[in-house]
Amino acid sequence: MARQRYHDGLALRQALPGRFLPFLVGSMAFLAALALAGGIAAHSLSQRWTHGAGAVTTVQVPSPADPATATAAMGQMPATRIDAVLATLAATPGITGTHRLGDAELRALLAPWIEQTGDPSLPLPAVIELHTAPGQDVAANVLPRLQAQAPGVLMEHDSVWSDRLAALAASLQACAGLAVLVVMTVAVCVVMAATRAGLLTRRQAIGLIHALGATDSYISGRFATRVGLLALWGGVWGSMLALPMLLALSHLAAPFTAMGDAPATAPDWRDLHAWMALLPSALLWMLVVVPPAAGLTGWATTQLTVRAWLRRLP
């Protein structure tokens, strides 16, 4: 007859069956992983749209080498229009960076038009890329001053778009956070219900070992270890099931989030490395963290549930 190390009458395999909890916790972990992935994706999109290329404003300065029609600041010598504009931009708070496109960049950008007109000596305007701090409309404020220095200055910027996208991303993140919160609450309730049911089925045995001198921490520890392991197991399954979905979504999102160029086609299904490279490291970390988080949540919930229940015993 097998006499197990933990033959203390609690019969936890019977009180907390090994399928029910992992299945439920696994489903919760799966949902949480998807919600978290949505949040992470929204975050990286918003990062790109508020700090990256999405927030770029371009300034066109025609006849850049002509003298400026007004000085950038009092007491300065009149300079070329492009120098005056650059000086004004550099002195404006809220502008985080300026970059004047070089000749080659410009010709590459305008190649289609240059080819059409067939005139390589066409006078080109200077083009400056501006990066602005998120949420500030500095560019519009500075435009009248630039026009005073260089008549015909044009400013093109997409901050309406990027602000909207940033707001959308923030809302998506909030929704994801809320979803994770709801999923966790449901998971905690499920664990509590399962633990209570387990306590009820082993009520007699618990009463007996309590009378024989088992401490609250022993009994709650036994239950919590079992539930924690089942929840960890469920979390592993939930994470593993979420992985293929996240890979597919990451592949679809790659052109919008990746800094470099994204492959147009999906990698070969056997090429694990290529698939993993698709997954942002934040997502990978999230998948790794979900199972222990599920286990820890199960463990802590059970500790509290069992300890509260044991209070009825003297």
Place this chain on the structure above:
Amino acid sequence: MFRLHDVSYAYGGSQTGVAALSHVSLDVAQGEFRWLLGPSGAGKSSLLSILSLEVQASSGMVEILGVPVRQTRRAGLARLRRRIGAVKQDFGLLPDMSVFDNVALPLRLQHRAEAEIAHEVHAIMKWVGLENRLDALPPQLSGGEQQRVAIARAVIYRPALLVADEPTNALDERQAGRLMRMFHRLAELGTTIVVATHNDAIVAKYPAPTIELLHGHLVRDHG
């Protein structure tokens, strides 16, 4: 040893509940053997439940093995319970665990080595004459056999205080005699023992100081 001072107990709370014990004061020294007598419903089981820390007195002072119960935290009470053995009127065996595991339970909770546990369980089960029923489940045993299993479990860890509720009611005369001799031997070794019984014959045969209850009141205390 234990001391009770002005102890009352009511099932369902002291205000509205059924009074089972009223203002009981007792002082029993280490190694003493006491009979606990009284008619059915007198409060014998209730008193034993207080002594085995199964319930807390509604009022009054309870001190068991030198530990003041009311002032002691839960972990301390758990430690104290490991020094108390109790034979319950309904035996308190787990029906889905073998006789061996039932008797081994207190030792397992103390994390004793399995070899030592097996040795102790075999010895005590041999003494109660059930060494060949170790793998049986309690419901497969007769009433007297279950009672002997319950006794074996209560004494296996050599408690400093042993309370037994009608431990002979399912035993035949020969087995009851063996049990009484074991109780006296344990008392000689320093265990304080209280045995509740209705059995006047056995009290007459093994005279000892007596505690008698009537309607929850202490009516006799032969110290």
